[in-house]
Amino acid sequence: MQSPPLSCDRVFLSTVPSNEQSLAQALQQRRQRLAEQMDAPVLLWSGRSSARNFPANTYPFRASSHFLYFAGLPLDNVVIRLEAGRMELFMDDPTPSDRLWHGASFTRDRVAEQIGAAAAYPLYRLKSFAEGVATIPVQDAATRLQQSQLLNRMITPANALQGMDQELARAIVSLRLTHDAAAIGEMRQAAAVTVAAHRAGMQATRTAKTEAQIRAAMESVILSHNMTPAYSSIVTVHGEVLHNDRYHNPLQSGDLLLADVGAETELGWAADVTRTWPVSGQFSSTQRQIYEIVLAAHDVCIEKARSGVEYYDLHQMAATVMAAGLVDVGILRGRAEELVEQDAHTLFFPHGIGHLLGLDVHDMEDLGDLAGYEPGRHRSDRFGWCYLRLHRPLRPGMVVTIEPGFYQVPAILEDPDRRETYRDWVNWERLAEFADVRGIRIEDDVLITEAEPEVLTAALPTHPEAIEAWVSEI
Amino acid sequence: MQSPPLSCDRVFLSTVPSNEQSLAQALQQRRQRLAEQMDAPVLLWSGRSSARNFPANTYPFRASSHFLYFAGLPLDNVVIRLEAGRMELFMDDPTPSDRLWHGASFTRDRVAEQIGAAAAYPLYRLKSFAEGVATIPVQDAATRLQQSQLLNRMITPANALQGMDQELARAIVSLRLTHDAAAIGEMRQAAAVTVAAHRAGMQATRTAKTEAQIRAAMESVILSHNMTPAYSSIVTVHGEVLHNDRYHNPLQSGDLLLADVGAETELGWAADVTRTWPVSGQFSSTQRQIYEIVLAAHDVCIEKARSGVEYYDLHQMAATVMAAGLVDVGILRGRAEELVEQDAHTLFFPHGIGHLLGLDVHDMEDLGDLAGYEPGRHRSDRFGWCYLRLHRPLRPGMVVTIEPGFYQVPAILEDPDRRETYRDWVNWERLAEFADVRGIRIEDDVLITEAEPEVLTAALPTHPEAIEAWVSEI
Numbered sequence: 038m039q040s041p042p043l044s045c046d047r048v049f050l051s052t053v054p055s056n057e058q059s060l061a062q063a064l065q066q067r068r069q070r071l072a073e074q075m076d077a078p079v080l081l082w083s084g085r086s087s088a089r090n091f092p093a094n095t096y097p098f099r100a101s102s103h104f105l106y107f108a109g110l111p112l113d114n115v116v117i118r119l120e121a122g123r124m125e126l127f128m129d130d131p132t133p134s135d136r137l138w139h140g141a142s143f144t145r146d147r148v149a150e151q152i153g154a155a156a157a158y159p160l161y162r163l164k165s166f167a168e169g170v171a172t173i174p175v176q177d178a179a180t181r182l183q184q185s186q187l188l189n190r191m192i193t194p195a196n197a198l199q200g201m202d203q204e205l206a207r208a209i210v211s212l213r214l215t216h217d218a219a220a221i222g223e224m225r226q227a228a229a230v231t232v233a234a235h236r237a238g239m240q241a242t243r244t245a246k247t248e249a250q251i252r253a254a255m256e257s258v259i260l261s262h263n264m265t266p267a268y269s270s271i272v273t274v275h276g277e278v279l280h281n282d283r284y285h286n287p288l289q290s291g292d293l294l295l296a297d298v299g300a301e302t303e304l305g306w307a308a309d310v311t312r313t314w315p316v317s318g319q320f321s322s323t324q325r326q327i328y329e330i331v332l333a334a335h336d337v338c339i340e341k342a343r344s345g346v347e348y349y350d351l352h353q354m355a356a357t358v359m360a361a362g363l364v365d366v367g368i369l370r371g372r373a374e375e376l377v378e379q380d381a382h383t384l385f386f387p388h389g390i391g392h393l394l395g396l397d398v399h400d401m402e403d404l405g406d407l408a409g410y411e412p413g414r415h416r417s418d419r420f421g422w423c424y425l426r427l428h429r430p431l432r433p434g435m436v437v438t439i440e441p442g443f444y445q446v447p448a449i450l451e452d453p454d455r456r457e458t459y460r461d462w463v464n465w466e467r468l469a470e471f472a473d474v475r476g477i478r479i480e481d482d483v484l485i486t487e488a489e490p491e492v493l494t495a496a497l498p499t500h501p502e503a504i505e506a507w508v509s510e511i
Numbered sequence: 512m513q514s515p516p517l518s519c520d521r522v523f524l525s526t527v528p529s530n531e532q533s534l535a536q537a538l539q540q541r542r543q544r545l546a547e548q549m550d551a552p553v554l555l556w557s558g559r560s561s562a563r564n565f566p567a568n569t570y571p572f573r574a575s576s577h578f579l580y581f582a583g584l585p586l587d588n589v590v591i592r593l594e595a596g597r598m599e600l601f602m603d604d605p606t607p608s609d610r611l612w613h614g615a616s617f618t619r620d621r622v623a624e625q626i627g628a629a630a631a632y633p634l635y636r637l638k639s640f641a642e643g644v645a646t647i648p649v650q651d652a653a654t655r656l657q658q659s660q661l662l663n664r665m666i667t668p669a670n671a672l673q674g675m676d677q678e679l680a681r682a683i684v685s686l687r688l689t690h691d692a693a694a695i696g697e698m699r700q701a702a703a704v705t706v707a708a709h710r711a712g713m714q715a716t717r718t719a720k721t722e723a724q725i726r727a728a729m730e731s732v733i734l735s736h737n738m739t740p741a742y743s744s745i746v747t748v749h750g751e752v753l754h755n756d757r758y759h760n761p762l763q764s765g766d767l768l769l770a771d772v773g774a775e776t777e778l779g780w781a782a783d784v785t786r787t788w789p790v791s792g793q794f795s796s797t798q799r800q801i802y803e804i805v806l807a808a809h810d811v812c813i814e815k816a817r818s819g820v821e822y823y824d825l826h827q828m829a830a831t832v833m834a835a836g837l838v839d840v841g842i843l844r845g846r847a848e849e850l851v852e853q854d855a856h857t858l859f860f861p862h863g864i865g866h867l868l869g870l871d872v873h874d875m876e877d878l879g880d881l882a883g884y885e886p887g888r889h890r891s892d893r894f895g896w897c898y899l900r901l902h903r904p905l906r907p908g909m910v911v912t913i914e915p916g917f918y919q920v921p922a923i924l925e926d927p928d929r930r931e932t933y934r935d936w937v938n939w940e941r942l943a944e945f946a947d948v949r950g951i952r953i954e955d956d957v958l959i960t961e962a963e964p965e966v967l968t969a970a971l972p973t974h975p976e977a978i979e980a981w982v983s984e985i
Contacts, residue, residue: 088651089570091576091873091877136921137923138753139753140921178653254735256734259727261726261727269571396564402566447610447614448607448614
């Protein structure tokens with residue numbers, strides 16, 4: 038490995054995004070819209086690489102999403118200042134050492150031109166532009182310290198902003214909640230590559246022996262398009278472990294494989310998709326019965342998702358459909374609505390129906406619930422409901438995930454208190470017959486419109502016969 | 512994407528490494544050897560995940576290498592205390608939320624048993640065990656802050672340790688400089704998977720259209736073995752950009768492709784390999800001439816690498832062989848030794864011949880030059896020589912890389928001062944005939960013994976005919 042003697046402090050853009058023209062326009066419009074809501078000047082930092090095991094061996098750099106939203110390009114160690122729709126760029130020109138190790142690279146002036154900055158300065162000039170500015174803290178601690186020093190005040194955590202920083206966060210949320218055409222274009226690309234990755238995963242199942250091999254086949258598609266995984270992929274035959282990213286299990290023919298894998302474009306826009314398929318290429322009868330229930334919940338949510346609908350109601354609808362289905366197959370007893378009132382569905386569907394999607398896979402989650410929850414609304418205290426990440430009416434231009442699931446989580450189903458509470462609501466003997474259904478989730482990315490929602494990931498089948506065909510066909 | 516409501520704070524080991532028995536013994540021996548050099552008690556933190564774009568979306572966790580060396584397993588948010596060969600473990604048992612999101616996971620007691628800890632405590636007990644301990648700062652800032660708070664003193668940067676922390680670093684360096692059988696076993700696995708990755712990269716070249724596709728093919732092999740890239744892969748047709756990790760260039764038939772890609776095992780041990788191959792499957796005459804020169808430098812270094820030999824002398828030997836070769840083809844003029852005295856080789860070979868390899872791809876580089884440079888030795892001020900990362904006599908059990916290269920770096924060759932200095936030493940017209948040789952590097956991982964060195968990556972060919980055959984064969 039050859040690597041620079043000093044840490045690399047920018048990504049060098051020697052290619053221009055194919056949609057530079059429209060990107061530049063979109064960026065300018067976003068800055069203009071911010072100016073309509075924000076009088077104070079704003080500084081946004083892109084952040085810097087984080088060290089992995091030593092300073093020169095860094096994790097792949099990811100620029101702050103708030104920076105990306107207004108500046109467009111994944112530039113390392115760059116700051117922008119926004120005021121009244123005007124943008125100023127602060128970055129250092131490449132040093133001779135940079136040119137040696139990183140080759141010919143963009144100069145400050147070229148970057149300024151590309152992203153539409155009205156003026157450009159070296160970083161040391163930042164101090165004289167920092168008076169009275171609002172900001173959002175970035176994720177890396179070294180840059181956060183710089184932010185605090187430059188502004189000469191404590192930077193509160195991003196999920197608990199105060200004063201003008203909170204005002205800025207609210208303004209950014211109001212912009213980023215719905216997506217413009219440039220953003221949707223990027224998300225369509227991420228969705229298309231993600232669909233191809235899932236297809237590759239299904240095809241790889243014919244010969245793969247381990248979860249790791251399926252993961253490799255899927256991420257390989259993402260990397261081959263010069264995208265990155267938007268989050269740590271979940272690829273597992275133990276879908277009941279909700280955050281399972283170890284890939285160490287062998288595949289066995291009776292297993293279901295759950296793959297939650299999404300691509301992120303070079304400019305930072307995410308997709309987020311889950312499919313669950315049978316390792317053998319054929320669902321068992323029990324697997325298929327539960328799969329159909331999860332799919333019914335998925336389908337009804339997408340059907341109902343449109344402008345004005347409360348996302349919370351979609352969650353409740355999914356819970357009700359799941360409860361009704363579980364009554365039908367004899368696992369639950371009672372009326373679906375009553376079961377949901379009793380939270381009985383959370384025994385099998387403990388998480389939320391989905392979340393916002395955009396530059397972040399849980400969009401703007403760095404700001405806590407400021408984006409996800411309409412002002413005045415707060416997380417429920419009830420198990421299951423408390424994990425709902427979005428509680429707003431849907432609006433055209435929002436992109437949300439719809440991702441119902443069924444899991445047999447030992448920590449839930451073997452909990453003595455729950456077994457007592459739901460003693461009469463669950464037919465435990467009947468449930469035991471579904472032991473080969475450990476975890477199923479079906480997740481798509483849905484663009485809200487005034488009318489029918491558009492499923493960005495619709496090219497990937499959800500129906501069990503189609504899934505079986507994709508896994509089995511050569 | 513489903514992810515935990517709180518950040519994940521450990522990796523759950525539901526499988527036991529296949530060599531657990533010998534690993535436990537090796538860990539115990541390492542701790543015993545540390546005790547022979549260190550009277551003071553030692554606390555070593557594993558560190559915690561770093562946030563990518565929001566707190567719940569983290570980079571893949573990488574435990575501190577110093578922690579891994581003594582504790583063996585990649586445990587998140589765990590601390591060990593070492594004193595007189597005895598190890599105590601500090602970690603929290605999984606919470607109910609952990610069990611919900613992460614499934615059945617190892618308890619503190621089970622981990623203690625697995626890594627051979629004599630006692631185990633929850634993290635809150637750490638305070639009462641922190642008196643008079645030495646430590647090494649980890650890479651993530653949040654944990655560094657915890658270290659400082661717990662020890663109630665400023666933690667100096669790892670590359671500038673003082674007092675007992677420096678004493679600890681020196682003791683750890685003396686251990687980690689040479690590898691035990693368990694370490695070498697891990698590095699053999701990393702090397703084998705890396706060889707397979709390079710083979711896949713060569714094969715993918717037949718159909719690939721972009722650098723990104725080659726990178727995907729190579730990293731896919733690493734992921735499919737449930738390993739990770741040990742560093743940001745370099746896969747490029749512009750090998751003259753030494754730190755090129757953007758993968759955006761198309762492949763053209765006259766190009767050479769340079770791939771610097773290495774795997775890291777689950778327990779953290781690295782490989783680091785570079786090969787350069789023709790996209791077309793055939794080196795041009797000019798490419799082959801230069802390739803043979805780099806290969807001659809590579810081969811002579813490996814031939815001479817053995818116990819007692821100064822690594823610096825290998826670097827000089829490589830420079831001399833390269834200079835002689837460049838004289839032979841008419842690019843340089845003069846005697847090889849004199850050219851090296853004049854640093855003329857640095858026009859084309861600006862970096863060092865290699866570095867230590869172990870748990871880190873540049874092993875122990877977090878400690879600055881403490882590991883790489885024998886006490887009393889310091890980096891040269893001379894261009895080229897100043898990038899040499901290792902300046903010690905070789906000893907049995909060391910693993911080093913040997914990685915000579917030839918590059919036409921515009922920042923070097925177009926520099927007016929250098930063109931003046933080397934006006935008579937370089938035949939610039941002749942050099943222009945080699946325009947299709949932008950960058951070549953050949954890198955292997957070499958285990959030093961008393962006699963012949965063992966090339967851990969020897970299964971991957973270096974000779975141009977063999978490379979051509981691997982790229983071309985179906």
